[in-house]
Amino acid sequence: MATNATGRRKIVVCKDLGATAMLLLTDRPDLEVVRWMEDRRCDRAWLLQNIAGASGVVVCFQDMVINTLSRILTYIRSGPNLRVVSTISVGYEHIDLQVMAEHKIHVGYTPDILTDAVADSTVMLALMASRRTDETSSFVKNNQWPDFNWTPSAFCGPQLSTTPFSPTRTVGFLGFGRIAHAVLRRLAGFGVTHCIYTPRPGAAPQPARDARLQALHGLVSVAPVDLPALARASDVLFVLAPGGAQTLHLVDAAFLRQMKPSGVLVNSGRGAVVDSAALAQALREGWIWGAGLDVLEEEPHVTAMHALVREPRCVVLPHLGSAALETRAEMTRLTARNVLAGVLGEPLPVALDYSTLV
Amino acid sequence: MATNATGRRKIVVCKDLGATAMLLLTDRPDLEVVRWMEDRRCDRAWLLQNIAGASGVVVCFQDMVINTLSRILTYIRSGPNLRVVSTISVGYEHIDLQVMAEHKIHVGYTPDILTDAVADSTVMLALMASRRTDETSSFVKNNQWPDFNWTPSAFCGPQLSTTPFSPTRTVGFLGFGRIAHAVLRRLAGFGVTHCIYTPRPGAAPQPARDARLQALHGLVSVAPVDLPALARASDVLFVLAPGGAQTLHLVDAAFLRQMKPSGVLVNSGRGAVVDSAALAQALREGWIWGAGLDVLEEEPHVTAMHALVREPRCVVLPHLGSAALETRAEMTRLTARNVLAGVLGEPLPVALDYSTLV
Known part of the structure; x- marks a missing residue:
């Protein structure tokens, strides 16, 4: 499995998952975790700059830009390393499933939980x-x-x-x-x-x-x-x-x-x-x-x-159906576990089966 | 049973019950129905003026003034005619139960329904x-x-x-x-x-x-x-x-x-x-x-x-727990039926048993 220059597999986190879930990633010495820290939506230039060599990426429903980005990053920057896109959502309209299927990139999501x-x-x-x-x-x-x-x-x-x-x-x-x-x-x-x-x-x-x-x-x-x-x-x-x-x-x-x-x-x-x-x-x-x-x-x-x-x-109401503390905590944990499994080459806890969707 | 000068028993309605329930009262030729029609709370002067000789009165929870009024009207104006106070509410804090008991005035109310x-x-x-x-x-x-x-x-x-x-x-x-x-x-x-x-x-x-x-x-x-x-x-x-x-x-x-x-x-x-x-x-x-x-x-x-x-x-919220159409319709019907039964000398459909409360 490909690693980056530091010898560690890289995960790009476009949406902070909160302290508890992030620890599942940042506690591991074998991973490099690059996260968007600003108090606004992750911007495209930042993602393009950081995605090179990444094995996994964490996004949310709001990152609609991933349609474009996934094409760009798949073809140009991330190369063969990208193994998983993990979204903290039950929806996947923001992810280009054609590209995912073509490159056998796993998609983790969070159905049922919410x-x-x-x-x-x-x-x-x-x-x-x-x-x-x-x-x-x-x-x-x-x-x-x-x-x-x-x-x-x-x-x-x-x-x-x-x-x-x-x-x-x-x-x-x-x-x-x-x-x-x-x-x-x-x-x-x-x-x-x-x-x-x-x-x-x-x-x-x-x-x-x-x-x-x-x-x-x-x-x-x-x-x-x-x-x-x-x-x-x-x-x-x-x-x-x-x-x-x-x-x-x-x-x-x-x-x-x-x-x-x-x-x-x-x-x-x-x-x-x-x-x-x-x-x-x-x-x-x-x-x-x-x-x-x-x-x-x-x-x-x-x-x-x-x-x-x-x-x-x-x-x-502004699309807050799942905004209950207990549910969102579990959604963040699952999102972290999905990206982790993907970069480690293990089966995702909850993977989207896009075979019938593309 | 006492009647007023027109030979009809009188009901004073401090709170309009809406068309359907009011018909239960106004359709009867043997009753005189006097109602407060203004788009504000029934005022005290109007009630004092109209209560003389009344057999029944319809009030709502908001008519807190009834504490005072009931004393006045019982002793001075209404005389022995007053047989029933019918309130469109489950609460009865606004009714002076001592006075009701003393003069054997029935109290109709609307529990359970709401x-x-x-x-x-x-x-x-x-x-x-x-x-x-x-x-x-x-x-x-x-x-x-x-x-x-x-x-x-x-x-x-x-x-x-x-x-x-x-x-x-x-x-x-x-x-x-x-x-x-x-x-x-x-x-x-x-x-x-x-x-x-x-x-x-x-x-x-x-x-x-x-x-x-x-x-x-x-x-x-x-x-x-x-x-x-x-x-x-x-x-x-x-x-x-x-x-x-x-x-x-x-x-x-x-x-x-x-x-x-x-x-x-x-x-x-x-x-x-x-x-x-x-x-x-x-x-x-x-x-x-x-x-x-x-x-x-x-x-x-x-x-x-x-x-x-x-x-x-x-x-x-402004005390609207019972403000559902089906419930309020039933509350108005019951309030009308309570006052009607009271003035006719029949048992009230739902009477407050104040014997344990005074």
């Missing part, structure tokens, strides 16, 4: 959008509480949970994978009764799996439906589909016009599944009740002027 | 405080997302749910009644493992009930503890105790100093159970992680200058 943290924040967004927390916390901050003329309907929103006098609730999932299942488990405690979802195109029906989920959570039904039925029947609709051309703008004006006026849309998946302009119109014109978004197609170029940030019934 | 809506908002507050939504949504609104220098620890907070690598979570309840049980049911879906609570002073232990809850929700344990143990062991502490002298400032500086630095406090019960000044200090100095409050001892006199509203890790 399921629970994202499920927590997804349920939180459903509650916040229903219960209008943006409006009500602003009400307090704008000094309006002392003069609050309470009425039974003031600041009300649709109720996520069932009650004896409102005994059914249907939740819909656009994308019904691990995170959706974790969300459903949480919603069962709120008394949700019906679960519908759209299956992946071409996927075989899974009646046994659905029956198992139904029994496990004490639901009335779990069933696949087509997209129009998903829009029409969902009290809360969760977008948890992967990104890409197949899911681009599945939630568009036509979809939103079919939703219930009391319907709430939550997107914790990928921004581009939802047409932002259509959603803003849907909220402005009352086609649906509200929305909770952790992702937007325009992110991170989202400011106070964005049509959705301006909507009072739209909660917008 | 359990699920309050439980939803309580879980929401736990998530919002843990996951720092005030800070993160401000981050977006302050145009900081485009330049977000993502790090693994940025905007992280403690995770409500358990995960395979962080497998235990203890929730504590100060006040372990209906709403607490409804919160616990929801938290079970988040994988919470341990539940502790402080029993009501002098209450008999309920090991069978606790074992039933433990089995029902698949928890490791459900157990009573004393107040210091509750403070020390809770990852999230829920204040759901009733108000009054017995619970005043149970959560004080001494209590808060014993909590975990990662601990989150949620108050959906009564404001005065928590010492606001002590909580503000606890947040400012990092004794605990964060807080989510639907009630404060100073409410409604809470503005942007309030020490807790100024704390970035404190979510403050």
